[in-house]
Amino acid sequence: MVDKIANPAAAANAYANMAKLGGAAPSEEVAGPSFGDILKNSISDSIGVLKAGEAMSAKAVTGEATLPDVVQAVNAADLTLRTVVSVRDRLISAYQELMRTQM
Numbered sequence: 001m002v003d004k005i006a007n008p009a010a011a012a013n014a015y016a017n018m019a020k021l022g023g024a025a026p027s028e029e030v031a032g033p034s035f036g037d038i039l040k041n042s043i044s045d046s047i048g049v050l051k052a053g054e055a056m057s058a059k060a061v062t063g064e065a066t067l068p069d070v071v072q073a074v075n076a077a078d079l080t081l082r083t084v085v086s087v088r089d090r091l092i093s094a095y096q097e098l099m100r101t102q103m
Contacts, residue, residue, distance in 0.1 A: 046080050053077025 033041075056073035059065035 043084075046084050049080040050077050 053073045053076060056065055056070050060067070060070040
């Protein structure tokens with residue numbers, strides 16, 4: 001629906017129509033991947049980056065990789081791991097907050 005609103009006048013009309021409906025969302029479905037699909041793809045990408053860093057480290061031991069390539073792969077793996085841990089911590093925190101508010 002976002003790409004349907006290309007100019008300010010159309011946005012104002014859409015807002016007016018929503019106000020007439022009482023703020024109810026339109027019944028059309030949003031096309032695109034679900035949250036689960038996005039999460040699954042992100043996890044797969046993260047695993048790929050971590051495996052690439054590990055493979056590059058193994059190549060460095062055998063002398064098949066240059067130092068800049070190894071540093072770049074290890075830094076990418078480190079950043080990915082930190083991001084995954086941060087997202088995990090935020091999800092756990094959000095879950096705990098939800099559990100506290102239900103009681």
